[in-house]
Amino acid sequence: MNNDPSTQTTNEVTHSNHSDVLAELAQLLDPASIITDPDITSSYSSDHATGVAVGKPLAVLLPKSTEDVSRSLAIAHRYNIPVVPRGAGSGLAGGANAIDGSLVMSLARMTKILEIDPINFIATVEPGVINKDLKAEAERFGLSYPPDPASFSFSTVGGNIATNAGGLCCVKYGVTRDYVLGLEVVMADGTVMNLGRRTKKGVAGLDLTGLIVGSEGTLAVITKATLRLVRQLPKPAGTLVAVFNSLTSLGEAITEISKSCTPSLLEVMDDTTLAAVEKMTPMGLHSSIAAMLIAQSDLDGEAGVAELDLIKSIAERSQATEVYLATDTYEADALLQARRLALRALERLGKVLLDDVCVPTSRIAEMMAEISAVAERYSLTIGTFGHGGDGNLHPTIVMPTDDAGKAAAEHAFSEMVGRAIALGGTISGEHGVGLLKKRYQDIELGDHQVKLIAEVKRAFDPNWILNPTKLVDQ
Ligand SMILES: Cc1cc2nc3c(=O)[nH]c(=O)nc-3n(C[C@H](O)[C@H](O)[C@H](O)COP(=O)(O)OP(=O)(O)OC[C@H]3O[C@@H](n4cnc5c(N)ncnc54)[C@H](O)[C@@H]3O)c2cc1C
Known part of the structure; x- marks a missing residue:
C-alpha cells in the first residue's frame, strides 16, 4: 500500500492517512470547525438534487477565514483527499453532494459583508453571505445587488457565483456573472490568489475570474468576492x-x-x-x-x-x-x-x-x-x-x-x-452540471471541449481533489 501522501491518487487514500489528515487539521483549526459525527456530517452531505449519488464524508470543515481554507486545502492536497466546497446546499445538480471520504468544506460561517463602497458601487463580501442579506445591506446605501435566484433568501453569494445563478430579474438585469468584478480564491494546493479587479474596465491577462464563475467548486474555493452594485432598482410599476x-x-x-x-x-x-x-x-x-x-x-x-x-x-x-x-x-x-x-x-x-x-x-x-x-x-x-x-x-x-x-x-x-x-438550447440554464447533467455535457459541447475543460481543471487542480467527481471526468 502506498502511504506516501505526495504520490497517492484519490483512489489510494487509506484509513491510516484519514486519521493523519484529521490530526493535522485538528492542529490548525479550532475544534468547533471540524465535525466528524456522522449524524451531523450527513446533514451537510447533499444538496437539493434528487437521483444523484450522495457520499459519506470523512469530515465537515467550517473554516472561519481565508487562512483556515488555505491551510485545510494544503493538507488535503498533500494527502490527495477530495474536498467538496459548500454554501447553503440549495443547489439542484448535486454539485455540493459529499463524495466518500471527502472533506466537505462549508463556507457558511464566512458571513461578513466587508465593504459597501457607494462611490464606486462595489460590495466586498465573504462567500457565506446570504444573497438576501447583501441585497438588504446594499439598499441601506441606496444601491442594489440584482442577482435574485428564487432561493435568494437562503442561498449564499459564494454558491451563487460558483453556479453562476440566474433568477427572476435576469431577463432585464442579467445573471450573477454580470456582477462579479473580482474574487479572492484559494487554489487546490492552498495558494491564495486575487483575481479580477475593482475597476469598471480592465483587460489585463485572461479572464480567470470569469472562469471561476460557474465552475461549481471544481477549480478553486471562493473566499471573497468583489461585486458590482447598481443604483437602487425601481419598484415595479x-x-x-x-x-x-x-x-x-x-x-x-x-x-x-x-x-x-x-x-x-x-x-x-x-x-x-x-x-x-x-x-x-x-x-x-x-x-x-x-x-x-x-x-x-x-x-x-x-x-x-x-x-x-x-x-x-x-x-x-x-x-x-x-x-x-x-x-x-x-x-x-x-x-x-x-x-x-x-x-x-x-x-x-x-x-x-x-x-x-x-x-x-x-x-x-x-x-x-x-x-x-x-x-x-x-x-x-x-x-x-x-x-x-x-x-x-x-x-x-x-x-x-x-x-x-x-x-x-x-x-x-x-x-x-x-x-x-x-432547439439550439442548453442542458442547463442556471442550475449547473454537477452530477445530474454530467452525462449530457458532451452532447452539447462535444468531446474536444469536454477534454479542454478537463485540461483547464488539471491546470488549476493537478491532484484533482476539488469536487473531483463533478462537472467533468479526469
Ligand atoms: C427553492 C429553490 C429555488 C431555486 N431557484 C433558483 C433560481 O431561481 N436560479 C438559480 O440559478 N438557482 C436556483 N436554485 C438553485 C440554487 O439555489 C443555486 O444554485 C444557488 O446558487 C446555490 O447556492 P448555495 O449557497 O446553496 O450553494 P451550494 O448548493 O452549497 O453549492 C453549489 C455549488 O457551488 C459550489 N460552491 C459553493 N460555495 C462555494 C465556494 N465558496 N467556492 C467554490 N465553490 C463553491 C459547490 O461545490 C457546488 O458545486 C434554487 C434552489 C432551490 C432549492
Missing part, C-alpha cells in the same frame, strides 16, 4: 397576469414580448404547478387553465404603464383567455411568492426530477409543446415553471414509485434535454 389555455400560446406570447420590450420579470407556471402551489398554500390561484404568465415592468410612470399595456395586447393577440393587472402590491407579492414556492409545492406531490433546460426565446413555444408531448407519451405528471423571458424552463417530473414509471421518467428527462439541445 405593476404586475400583469395572463392566463392561457395552451402552453404553445403562452410560448408564442413570450417570444413576441421578448422581441418587443424588456420587462423586469417574465415568469411562467403551468397548471400542474399552479395546482400544487394552491394545494400547499391556498391563495385562490386557478389551475383550470394551461398556464399563467407573470410580467412586471419597472419603468417609471407612464413608460411602465405603456410597457404593461404592450404586454397585455401581445398576450391577448396570443389567445390569452384572461389578462389582468394585480390590483395592489399585496396581490403582486402573493403572485411572486406563488412562483417562488413552485418547486417546494411540486416536491410535496412526491419525489421530483427537476430539469433546467434553456432555449432561445424564439423556440420556447416548441419547447413547451415538446414537454407536453413527453408528459403524455410517458404518462407522467410534469409541472413546468421557470424564467420564461430567458427561455429557461424547469419541467419537473413527479417521480412514479414503480420501476417502470421510474425508467419512463429517466427517458422523459433525457428526451427533454435532447430536445432543448436540438
